[in-house]
Amino acid sequence: MDILIGILLILSFLGMVYYCIKGYNLMVGFIIMATLWTILPIIGHLISPQAAFEGMSITDILGVVYQRAPEKWGPSLINIFLGAFFGRILLNTGIAATIIRKSVELGGDRPGIILAIVNLITGFIFTSMTGAGSVIAIAVIILPILFSIGIPKVVAFFSFTGSVAAGIFLNPINFAQYVAFFANSNGGTEYTYTTYFPFGLLAFFVMITIVSLFATFYLRVESLTYSWAATKSSEVTEAPGISLISPFLPVLGVIVFKLPVILCFILASLFALGVCGEITGGFRAVCRKISRIFTDGVKDTASLVAFWLTLAMFNDSAVFAAPYFEQVIGGIIPTSPIVLCLLFGILAPLTWFRGPMSLIGSGAALLAVVSATTNYPTTFLYPLFATILIGMGHFDITISWNAWGIGFNRLNTREYMKVALVPGICIALVLEIANFLINNPL
Structure with a gap:
């Protein structure tokens, strides 16, 4: 019976892969998977008791999946909201736009140098900013400039999406989102x-370097086509020089001064508003402004919140499903750390279209299986999965801002995928090998 339950769980996993590839709603998908991965193990336990259910009634199991799992997300949601609030401030004050324009000016008339500088600065900006709205807001500033100096659209967009992904590697808000997948892995809570x-x-630096090198190579094989003259919009605010350090303050506060993430975002937000002259007009006016910006930030993340709450349900249901997976495929999953790292690097393109290697999709089920069969610590598992999720997966055309950019800039989808494929695999392999060398669990 255990093997039969395991086979049914594997079939549900394959169904989730198909569901994700077809582009259906992931929030609904995770609720369905959480339900299947709760009911099937309960049935199996009633027939043949499992240690994972010891001392628990059916009501207790349902409470774990549908009540306590989402409740654990409370602290992380606050981090996400404050991060989105800070991102909105960087946009509204013109700080992000000013940084981008100055980085382009620094590169002079050398497209390769401009791309490298813009990649680095864009990456640093997205160590603090997050969300599709923020990415699109920066894209509409930077892409026309890159197009206007002769950089082919597909190269400019590949370079931009790669630099955004590099920033996500260091973004504490994205870390809080992704580490939730590992709550039940060995040492996940610590x-x-x-x-x-x-x-x-x-x-961060590996991705910036590889993306910049490939972008420069593509420039050598592509003919430069001047689209339109770059002009400075009168509607864009020129932020004061001192404000340009704002995007780097939250990470600096967390790492150097060991301050809480929420406090860092609050202090950085107040600093940005203050030096940009936005704290004026009296106490009530300032309160209304801050409230409005915070509301806009929360709106930016609303759909993500629903997604992560249902993900928490699926995450905890995987604990009950894991013993049955081990019965069927426990001997198939590689247990050698170097084999796992190389396999993940080579198979990194399977993160595209929310495929079986993508955590934001059916890869969450794969994590449950790998974690259960290897029992490796989170210090190894998190980089193992995050490397391909960010380094390769963020070139995926189904990601909201990539889908927008391809349509808005009238890019050929296949051409963009061809440009991103090899660099993505290179990034994944380099970082997976680094993970083995740095975090080898054996």
């Missing part, structure tokens, strides 16, 4: 941003 930071910093 894995902090500070512990992860050295690997995240390495991943």
